[in-house]
Amino acid sequence: xxxxxxxxxxxxxxxxxxxxxxxxxxxxxxxxxxxxxxxxxxxxxxxxxxxxxxxxxxxxxxxxxxxxxxxxxxxxxxxxxxxxxxxxxxxxxxxxxxxxxxxxxxxxxxxxxxxxxxxxxxxxxxxxxxxxxxxxx
Numbered sequence: 547x548x549x550x551x552x553x554x555x556x557x558x559x560x561x562x563x564x565x566x567x568x569x570x571x572x573x574x575x576x577x578x579x580x581x582x583x584x585x586x587x588x589x590x591x592x593x594x595x596x597x598x599x600x601x602x603x604x605x606x607x608x609x610x611x612x613x614x615x616x617x618x619x620x621x622x623x624x625x626x627x628x629x630x631x632x633x634x635x636x637x638x639x640x641x642x643x644x645x646x647x648x649x650x651x652x653x654x655x656x657x658x659x660x661x662x663x664x665x666x667x668x669x670x671x672x673x674x675x676x677x678x679x680x681x682x683x
Contacts, residue, residue, distance in 0.1 A: 561625040563659070566615070566651070570641030571634045574602045577611050577647060579619065588618040592643075608643030612650035619656070627651060629661040636668050 564587055567578040575592045592602030595610045619627075629648060633640040640663070652658055 560623065562623060563626040563628065564619060564624045565628045565630060566647075567630045567632070568640075568644055568647055569632045570603065570608075570644045571637075572603055572641050573599075575608050575611060575641060575643040575647070577615055579615055587622060587624070588615055590614045603641050603643060605642050605646035608646040609650045611643070612647045612654070615647075616651060616654040616656070620654075624656070626657045626659050628659050630664050631661065632663075633665045635666040637665065640665070 563582055565580050565582065565584075567580065569576040569578075576589075577591070578589045579587045581587055590611045592604075592607050592611065595614070596602060596604075596607050601607050631640050631644050631648075633644075648658070648661065
């Protein structure tokens with residue numbers, strides 16, 4: 547009977563939640579995972595996965611980023627994730643790697659609790675450079 551109690555205690559390990567902050571531009575992909583209080587758990591970028599600059603914002607590279615993140619999160623027994631997706635300010639859509647990261651992490655067995663788009667939108671502000679007729683070649 548004492549053996550049954552020991553196995554129950556081992557399986558009742560605390561499952562943690564984390565926030566996955568994804569920033570995707572059309573040049574790079576950054577994934578920064580924090581705990582619920584905002585302390586960094588892991589941070590992986592496109593440059594840490596590939597040598598080629600042109601591939602850093604690629605969905606295939608994003609899958610490798612997600613795989614690295616998943617390994618680090620499984621060590622810390624994180625099971626549930628909140629996603630905060632951010633694109634470059636003013637862009638209507640995030641970069642190409644966002645969907646691949648979310649899909650890869652859900653396939654790894656993580657539970658998705660929420661997906662939030664926190665892209666900043668310009669509200670006027672300072673004048674853009676380039677002059678009246680814009681930047682010309």
